[in-house]
Amino acid sequence: MSQSTADEKILSFDIGGSRIKAILLDSEGNALIEYQRTDTPAPSTPQNVMRAVLNLSQRFPGYTRVSVGFPGYVKRGIVHTAPNLGTGYWKGINLRDELATLLGKPVRVVNDADLQGLGIAKGQGLEMVVTLGTGFGTALLMDGILLPHLELAHHPFTKDREYDEYIGNRGFIEVGAEKWNRRLQKVLNTLNTVFNYDHLYISGGNAKKINFALSSNISLATNLDGIRGGAKLWSHDHYNV
Known part of the structure; x- marks a missing residue:
């Protein structure tokens, strides 16, 4: 499938370490039912998380497809x-197929930062999206096309710490x-040197804790902006990755 039809209603989830968020979107990414959330269960086993997703989905009647970050x-x-x-808990779980069975609708699943990237990026050159939440997420897009599976969070930033440990919520x-x-200023300088991005967007709950001026090619975005990437996830087969 190459293009969503106008009557599609896409239920978009962002599964996080502390919250699970959802919104109902049309095929253009406009909200049909507003953003809602629930706590991520502990322990965060597949069964517990999928039960929370199912319960949250019941607040959004009429959806035809599901996107998950x-x-x-x-x-x-x-x-x-x-x-x-x-x-x-999670290694080897086919989350796409299990949720499709549970919810009775077609499902696509990508990394949460990739979903944010699809929602936030403007489609102009090399764009990078980073998320500052429980962990540190990263996404790269070229002219609006997602370059998936970048797990920079788990690359060492110092001798004994990965980005996730250094700049994630545990580090805060x-x-x-x-x-x-x-620390964040050091990370941003490194990302600029390594990726030479045209624009960088910062999202996630800890983005509001930034206390320094950002460069002209860095912008803040919201989780709500990012979760709208659930509509774009269905706009091309390329995103069934």
Whole structure:
């Protein structure tokens, strides 16, 4: 399928380490029923998370397709890593097929930062989206086309810390706001040097804790902006990745 039809109603989920968010969208990404959320269950087993998704879905009648952003490496619907939910629980789970059976609708699943990227990027050159939440997510797009499966969060940033540990929420709690902001400035300088992006967007719950001026080619975005990527996930077969 290459293009969503006008009467599609796409239920878009963003599964996070602390919250599961959802919104009902038309094929253009406009909200039909507003953004709602529920706590991510603990322990975050597949059964518990999928039950929470099912319960949240019942607030959105009439959806025809489902898009899911998942916090880990997902390829063709199968979860390979889930650092903030528990990879031991999730590795090898075909989340796409299990949710399609549970919800009775076609489902597409991508990394949560990739979903955010589809919703936020403007389609102008090389764009990067980073999410500052429980962990540190990254997405790259070229002229609006997603370049999937970038897991920069798990690349070492210092001798003994990956990006996820250095700049994720655990890092914020460990060192406090001032030092975390200095860390973030180092990370942004590194990303600019390595990727030479045209524009960088910062999303996620901790984005509001930034206390320094951003460069002219860096913008803040919201989780609501990003979850609308669930509509674009169905706009091309390319995104069934």
